[in-house]
Amino acid sequence: MNSLNASCCVCLNNFLVLNKLSKKDDNNIALITKIEITIPEIEWDLSFQICDPCTNLLSIVYTFRETCIKSNIIRKQRYAEPLNIENNIKSEYISASITEDVESDSRQSYDDAKHENGDDELDECQSDDNDDDINDPNYSEEDEKKVKVNVKLEIISETSKTKRRKRKPRIDKFGCEKCQNNFSSSTVLTKHCVEKHGMNSKDVKPFACTRCSSRFGNSSNLLQHIKYHDAVRSHICTYCGKGFITMTDLKIHEKQHLNMREYKCEICFKSYNTHKDLRSHKLVVHTDSQLWKYFCEMCHKRFPIKSNYDCHMRRHTGVKKFECHLCNRKFTDKCVLQRHMRTHSNVRDFKCAHCEKEYKDKRVLQIHMAKVHGIGVGEIKLPSKERKYICHMCPKAYYAKNKLTRHLYTHTGEKPFFCTICEKKFNDKSYLKQHLKKSHNIFD
Template sequence: MDNLFVKCSVCLNFVAKVVTLHNDESFVTKLRSVVPEVEWLDYYHICGGCKSDLDTAYEFRSRCIRLNLEQKREQYFECYHCNSRYGDKGVLVEHMKCHSVESLESPPKQFKCDDCNKSYTTQKILKVHLKKCKVRDPPTRKNRFSCEVCDLVLNYAKDVVEHCVEEHSMERKLVKPYTCTECPMRFSSSANLIQHRKYHEGSRNHICSFCGKGYITKSDLTVHEYIHFNRRNYKCEFCDKAFNTNKNLRSHMLVVHTDPTLWKYECDVCTRRFPLKSGFEQHMKRHTGDKKFGCHICDKTFVSRSELQKHVGSHSMVNPFKCTHCEKAYKEKRFFEIHLAKHHGIGNAKIPIRVKKFACHVCPNTFFDKHKLHRHLRVHSGDKPFGCQDCGKKFSDKYYLKQHAKNMHNSGQNEEIVSK
């Protein structure tokens, strides 16, 4: 490439002539105004074509701002007594002094809402009210509002709010008169209820432009796209971790830096506490036996999709996470990272401290895992469910059956569970 040609920092083309930003501060100002997402420095070079596009974009932006200012200047303030119009609010205030004191203290409310009978001083204020009033469901038999304390049914949401404040001494902002017809959830405003109903409809019309995933609401999509930007602007004040969203930071604070005795959700069956509602609901499904996710290879079912995906990997003989320092290989990344930290001192994975908390009620033996305790209990009960299909000999553990088949029958597959 000829040394006379210089690379443009925007279009990346090599051109004979470029403009350096520090030579003209107006270019820096324009770039930072048009594209504020980029931290423009003084050493960038811009070719003539990009400079022309920049001038066009900056002029269009400036034109839109001027138009917005002109529209604001065209706004006027109207006197509700004589309908006189003024371009400045201060001038209107001075004009109002010419009217009687009585009329200033109690301006006439001649514009009335047909739905809730409220009255307003101007047509403009009434229009603002009507937009909010239309959102509210009409007082039909189907859409009446109920008190969450005593189940009293009233025609309007505002009546429920007044009732809860006066009769139950509730804070006004904590009253939730709007109830979802699909589930028991309640809301303090109709806007929140409308947003909630979208989740029951399940229509994922908001598509991520990075990965193609669909989301029900625009706010959910916005939160998801922060993951792709990976800016991690939300930093934890107690440790060095940072997160893409404020929601993830709040979850981290609850899970890691909050005393477990203060966690909000408590199981009524085993008194175990949970910091997040999602973990609590998944835990309760274990007590109820609600396992909707079934394996397509075997008959096992699971509470969550993540548990199912983890189980499906157990059917595979592939261990993708291989240690380059020894011959160990793992199916899951978590166990692989623990191995690196424990045996090779690599990484900062937290090494779990194993405790033998499963004790045998017959002898003093204790075990790390529950299934090992159950396997041990067969020694005391004499139960031998694993039988050899060649000689009929029975064993209390599947491992002993494999060893027997290998040594006595020269087979590693000779195993069968004998049902009683």
Template sequence: MDSLVNNCCVCLNNLWPSNKLSEKDENKISLLNKLRSSVPEIDWIINYRICEPCTNLLTIVYNFRDTCLKSDNLRKEQALNQESKSKVKQEILKNENVLYLKEDNKNDQELNCNRVSDDGNNAIDSEEDDYKTDADFNIVEDTKKPVKRKRKFEFQCEKCTAKFSSSKHLVKHCVSEHGMTSKEVRPFVCTKCTSRFANSSNLLQHIKYHEAVRSNVCSYCGKGFITKTDLKIHEKQHLNMREYSCEICLKSFNTHKDLRSHKLVVHTDPELWKYLCPYCNKKFPIKSNYDGHMRRHTGEKNFECHLCYKKFTDKCVLQRHMRTHSNVREFRCSECDKEYKEKRVMQIHMAKIHGIGIGEIKLPTKERKYICHICPKAYYARNKLTRHLYTHSGEKPFFCSICNKKFNDKSYVKQHMKKTHNESQL
């Protein structure tokens, strides 16, 4: 088996030049990701290599699969859009009165109102006709000219109990009675939450998030999104064209949202930041930062790792944690081919070792601020100090699952398992 390590991982031959699976195409998609996407049944490892003929064949398979998925997603999206539009209309009209115009065409009216009796005189319509209800007007005798119906919408003011038949009347009321601007008025209300919107199209987009159908799939990484807009914003990160420039410092960004966040964080006076923590009075420019900060106060941890069930306060922290469970190193130094799990770690390596991008990235400065209260030793990280304190207390919280031997450091357990029991993993 060892003789096949350097062979092509597909055809197992070494007759042609081969490529590393970490290599990426013009769309920045690695060969490893293409293999995992095309043939997910096999556990592809980044250390494998693939020959040129198999690389060409893989490209054809991957492109074919990608085309099929895009077409299928387009079909689903069209169907979902029709369904969502129908649902929005039902939600908007759920609690609204529907009035029907009792209008027939002139020919029908003449026939109904001027019926001629058998003796040639005009006769009055029967009592049954006189007592027709609104529901009876739904029955259309002349299929060529159906009964016209007019729907009356009801918009309720968010400041008081006043109701209106049109959004324009509601806006006029809010401006004159409550001193609101026309842009502040949001007539369309979501029936599933308290959100309000200025128009029905924004409400339609909002309801899609309640349905949470991620039918828009990124062609670069396979990640799904609820709306086309979210997908386009995400794909701009892959293209990295940086079309949005800050007029103050000329720094460029991939999306308008990133530019707006940059201006709020860097170029706005912190006193003007509108999100204030009620616990420590710290201000934040962006709501997502404020929400994450509040979870640290409350201890709320909504993001859980499905492998080790460890919980985290922020999604980005969970994503960083997930990399610890994987051996995939997608970021490679262009100078020495050293590979890393995180982009920032690679950038720090390139700045420190090769002097590339020193002005663009802030190099971390280490300080031994965790000092032992028993001896003069100091450490860079809190967990290192905790391990050190075990040597003073004699506590050994880590033990071997095979022979129950105890250790004061988890790394010692791994060494023991490997040397004594020939086990590479716990």
């Protein structure tokens, strides 16, 4: 088989489990059908194969496209419905012969509506006018039908107005986080917290999420927060295709692509792409650590940013809620998981502008730029050349922790790296790469 066909047709990875494009999903839809509908600009061949991660991504994109098409059809139907109501009424009353019962019901409903609105005098005037019309020798049966249609439309209009007037206003319950009392408005709750609990009005967060324990100072922030529970990534980056839950997140992300660095620190004159990055810089670099807001009661360490504090606390508790779907390894922090995911891919997005070197991780590129080209030396901490990772079974020591981990495999006999073609196992990834080149003619 061609080495190109032996890799994923999307990410070109040849170390993962591959599926044929003729394979069908649970809904009996072939993968080639999904990918042709989703990306019609490319000519797809049945001999192509696709890996499991790209298959999952394809299913998400295909489902998203189908959902958009269905919702558009429903939206058009809902828009067309009100427009057809009046036409249906007119055709019902004009084309069909109206019986005496319908006539009587329509007149009675009309009289009730007039009486309810207190239009008795107007009713008498209109009755006289109608009588004059009926006694008119030119008054035809067609005119009579038109009058009845107008009566029915007036009844519907009056009924809908009455329903709108009778609709009860929505009442929100604002609960106090200190004493669990409920209040009818956020203003009353804020006043209660200030007077009864001695809180600062700026610290009161009346709007509580019903799905978690988070609270917010205004309703717009709560609505934004709820979107994260739904996790619908409908805002797509035009530069890299990454999806985001809110438009705000997308705009912040796209500023990283533009790299205009519009936000400047007035103390050290460093510039950043977003206001959030500038704020974090000021907190970390220019704020006394004793004034940092988040405090760990276990080790008495302080943190300037909540995300750093949350990550630190997970290390105390041992909670690893971020799991890799490819190898089932778990991590305490999302950014560590994202870094780990790059090890499963051959994509090297970070390229040096001064030489041909390419890297999977941004930080590794920054270290390369500082060490080789002398760019950004003061901005990034270069790894120390101290062999601080010492093997407890022999005298060997290493600069990096992952090097020590590989070395320990030689003591335990563990071989975590295996060939997907012949299932031969290795204790080092570099040995696996050499094996693929020599035995299977597969190059990284």
